[in-house]
Amino acid sequence: MPTSSVADKQKRIIPLFTYATSKTKDKFGMRVQREPKLQGLGILGRGQLFSCFHQAHLEEAIKLAEVFILAKTFSEFLDLAYQARDYVNEGLYVFSLSVAVLHRDDCRGVSLPPIQEVFPDKFVPVETMYNAYKQATITDPEKEIIVESETTGNVLDPEYNVAYYREDVGINAHHWHWHIVYPSAWNAEVTGKTKDRKGELFYYMHQQMCARYDCERLSNDLPRMVPFHNFHEPLEGYSAHLSSIINGLPYSSRSKGLALHDMHDISVQELERFRERISGAINLGYVTDTHGNEIDLDEHNGIDILGDIVESSHESVNKEFYGSLHNWGHVLMAAVEDPDGKFQCNPGVMDDTATSLRDPIFYRWHRFLDDLFQEFKSKFHPYNKKELEFPGVKIESVAIESKEHDVIHTFFAEDTIDVTYAYNFRRPAPVKVRLHHLDHEPFNYNIIATNQSANKKHAFVRIFLAPVHDELGNVLKPEELRRLMIELDKFSVELHHGSNTIKRSSKDSSVTISSVRSFRELLEGEGIKEHASEFCSCGWPDHLLIPKGNDQGMEFNLFVMVTDELRDRVGDYGHADICMDAVSYCGAKDQFYPDRRPMGFPFDRVIQEEEMGQWQLPNMSNTHIKIQHQHQHEKDGHD
Structure with a gap:
């Protein structure tokens, strides 16, 4: 056959x-x-x-x-x-x-339909879906329908100012797809496919989500978030305005002032016990497996072991003892309105990977988890000159090429979701929902680097971004700054002897996903190529690569570092052509992670101010740029 x-x-x-x-x-x-x-x-x-x-x-x-x-x-x-x-x-x-x-x-080569078109009820407010249904019943069935998405909340709640980020379809779809590529219960012995550095990737992807969220908060004159350390403190309120297509019930809202409460399956005390055991292991420098063996949490594999334990993945060395801190935290927060199931309500949005990013508590919870990881990272010495330098290579200049030199403009743009394949409206023409999301103008990095040696060098270029000032207008200290550093790109280049001009489009970022084909396009076979690289749908949305900034032009540090690719590269990464759309956050499916360095390097370890001279090496550059938000923009020139 x-x-x-x-x-x-x-x-x-x-x-x-x-x-x-x-x-x-x-x-x-x-x-x-x-x-x-x-x-x-x-x-x-x-x-x-x-x-x-x-x-x-x-x-x-x-x-x-x-x-x-x-x-x-x-x-x-x-x-x-x-x-x-x-x-x-x-x-x-x-x-x-x-x-x-x-x-x-x-x-291989088969794409998943967008989850936002399979279950639009997880992304679109119920008021909007009701309006779409109503319009479908009164409009000519041959005519396409587009309804405007409703907003949730209002300016009386300060958190409303960053709702555009939390409720963005792209980042919520990314979170769902990430947990599809890296299911916590994945058993490599059964499937025959190993997930390289899965625990570390769990730590890093969520750390970046928190850093990006704080950048958005600072862009909107909001303070950085407070970690959810005290499991007994009252929670802020939140209502997602979502209702499930599966059972017709709304996702539970959360009234302000409620606290975590014991459930049949898990108690708050057990959650605290998991936290103390994990924190104790970090302080001791080792974890204990199910046979009583002590496994060192060293600088090479420790973060991966710890990530598996915190998530309670299949690879956790002792699930019974260290528990499931991350997962049960989500479940308890989602059930806070009806913890004993007395009223048979749906849980809140924290219960679902496709909806949890909408809730402000998601970021506070993950900032708390990230504090555990940072506590572990603090056990290791700050990077020294030998670990940071790239002898013979010097960055001469870094600039942003856009409509305005060293300025990136952001704005709000439109997009649509086709909900026709989730709801049978019994009409040939599609029904769509129009959404508004943050976007940015396309731009290029222009990097001039000198190779002072006679031989060609293979290099990795690492690009990060972080705000210059905190919420009070003070210049952020290095240790504060490193936890706000968001990865923008990482790519390899060849540096020939002498001066090299490196140009890189923001569209080629190793963080972001390429355009997603719609349900209709996949059904009609559009863009399907027999030998195309596999597409995993996992990756940060390109439109949210850059934080919002502000009207005046918010100052950011653009940090660029060039490292030795021969030292950093792993195996023959890239030859299998498997799911490499957004490797920084999603890895390369079923292959080794393509970078030998710790994820987030060089900002994954403590930076001591007295050793800042080591952060002014020739292979590093820190340039101040501005991100300016425009309330109005011309369509021309914007994708």
């Missing part, structure tokens, strides 16, 4: 995601039969909200994903997927199917 093309596989997989909450029937109108391989699944009932933070949910989801992944042929995989769709939980099904599509070798 001839091998199916990528386009054919794409067309056969996409219908599995269409109307994900509806059941399917075979061509005879009968329910499909359940294969023995699917026995024991369907424990989480349909109509309940699936959460990969909840251990029981996740175990069933991974079991189903493994059944899909281990199917011997593509046809068997499809058959199993159609059978499972009829009786497993709707959200769990989409999660497991997505994991399988990304990890089956015979699905």
